[in-house]
Amino acid sequence: MSLTGTPFLYTLIALCVAAVALPLVLWSRVRGPRVVRAAARLLMVLFAQGTAVALVFTMVNNSNQLYDNWGDLLGTSNHVQEAADLGASGTGGIALEKLPKVRQAFKQAKGPGMRADGGVLVTQLKGRVSGVHAEVHVWLPPQYDDPAYRNRRFPVVEVLPGYPGSSKAWYGTMDAPEQLAPLMRGGQITPFIIVSPRTTLLPGKDTGCANIAGQVNADSWLSIDVPKMVMDNFRAQAAPNGWAVAGYSAGAHCATKLAVAHPDRYRAAVSMSGYNDPAAVPQSLAGRSPALRAANNPYVILKDSRVPPRVALYMSGQPKDGYEAAMALKRVAKAPTTVDVVFIPKSAGGHTMALWKPQVVPAFRWLTQVMGTPQQAGSAPGTTPLAPSSAGSRHAELASGTASPADAARRP
Structure with a gap:
C-alpha cells in the first residue's frame, strides 16, 4: 500500500475511529487478574495514540510531500548504481x-x-x-x-x-x-x-x-x-x-x-x-x-x-x-x-x-x-x-x- 496513496490514508482514518471506539466498548469489560486488565487497557491506549500519530504524520507528509514512498521514509531507498570519480x-x-x-x-x-x-x-x-x-x-x-x-x-x-x-x-x-x-x-x-x-x-x-x-x-x-x-x-x-x-x-x-x-x-x-x-x-x-x-x-x-x-x-x-x-x-x-x-x-x-x-x-x-x-x-x-x-x-x-x-x- 502506497505511503502517499488514498487507501492508506483511509485505512488510518478507520483505525483511528476503531481506536477510539475500542476502549469505550471494552474498558470495563476486560476480565482477568489486575495485571492482565492493566496490560489490556495500556495496549488500547497505545493503539489509540499510535494510530493518531500515524494519521497526523501521514497528513503532514501528504501536505508537504516530504517522503514519496516507504523506501524514502524507512531509509532503504538507494538510487546510486555507481559513483565514479x-x-x-x-x-x-x-x-x-x-x-x-x-x-x-x-x-x-x-x-x-x-x-x-x-x-x-x-x-x-x-x-x-x-x-x-x-x-x-x-x-x-x-x-x-x-x-x-x-x-x-x-x-x-x-x-x-x-x-x-x-x-x-x-x-x-x-x-x-x-x-x-x-x-x-x-x-x-x-x-x-x-x-x-x-x-x-x-x-x-x-x-x-x-x-x-x-x-x-x-x-x-x-x-x-x-x-x-x-x-x-x-x-x-x-x-x-x-x-x-x-x-x-x-x-x-x-x-x-x-x-x-x-x-x-x-x-x-x-x-x-x-x-x-x-x-x-x-x-x-x-x-x-x-x-x-x-x-x-x-x-x-x-x-x-x-x-x-x-x-x-x-x-x-x-x-x-x-x-x-x-x-x-x-x-x-x-x-x-x-x-x-x-x-x-x-x-x-x-x-x-x-x-x-x-x-x-x-x-x-x-x-x-x-x-x-x-x-x-x-x-x-x-x-x-x-x-x-x-x-x-x-x-x-x-x-x-x-x-x-x-x-x-x-x-x-
Whole structure:
C-alpha cells in the first residue's frame, strides 16, 4: 500500500475511529487478574495514540510531500548504481556532445497535483555520467502542444525540493502549474518547461547536490544527465541561456551552488530560504569535510572565482533564514554576476511550504525578465505584454517580499 496513496490514508482514518471506539466498548469489560486488565487497557491506549500519530504524520507528509514512498521514509531507498570519480568538471573526461541521444518513455504521473493543467509526465532515467538511476518529472507549458509553437523551443527551469523532499512537491504542494499556467497563457510569464528530478538519492542522507567519489554524483545527475535527457526528448532551449534552476531550503542551496559552479549549464537561479555552507544541514554529505564544504559553498565559489560567472541570482529570505546568506553573496558578487535579494518579514510565516508557495509567481516573473520576455521565448503575436499582477492575498504579498528591511518596515 502506497505511503502517499488514498487507501492508506483511509485505512488510518478507520483505525483511528476503531481506536477510539475500542476502549469505550471494552474498558470495563476486560476480565482477568489486575495485571492482565492493566496490560489490556495500556495496549488500547497505545493503539489509540499510535494510530493518531500515524494519521497526523501521514497528513503532514501528504501536505508537504516530504517522503514519496516507504523506501524514502524507512531509509532503504538507494538510487546510486555507481559513483565514479568524475573530476572537477563532473564529466569524468566524457565528451558530452558525443554521447548518443537519450530516448525516454514517459507516462502520466500519479499523486496530488500531477494532473493539474495538462498533467505531469514522469520517466525513470539511468544517468550515463552520474550513475544515478531515478525518476524525473516534467511539466510542459500550455503553448507546448499548440500548433503555432511547433517550431519553438522553450526555456527550462529545473526545480528542486528541500530535504527531505519529493520531486513531486513543486507540482503538488507548491502548485506551480496551477499558479503559472494562466499567466503563461496571458503572456505575463514566459512559457517554461518545469523539470523536477529526484534529489534524495541515498537513504537518510542529503547529498548537498555534490559529487563525492565512491558515494554519489548528485551534481552531475542534476546538471548533466537530467538536462541532456530533457533536451533530447523535448523542444527545450540549449544551455546555458535557456536553463535556470530553482529551489527552496536545501534545494535553494543546491540551486545557487549549481548555477555559480556551472555558468556553462545555467543562466539563472532562484533561492528561497537557502544557505551557503552545506554544513548547515547535519545530514549533508557535502558538509563532512572542509574541502567538501568549500567546494560546495556558493559564497566561497564566488569569492574565489577569478572570472565571475555570468549568472543571475534571485534570493529571498527572512532574518536568520536565508537573508544573511543572500546578502553575503551580494557583497562578493562581481559583474557579470548579479544578485537580487528579496527581504521577507517574519510576519509572512516560517520555514514552511506556506512561505514558499506564494513566491512561485514573483520568482517566475523575475526569470521572465532575466531569460527573455514571453514574446522572445516563443509566445504568439498579440499576447498580453509583461505586467505586474494585482492578484494575491495579503499573505502572498508578504511572502513575495521586499527589496530591503527598510522597505518592509514602511509597508502598511
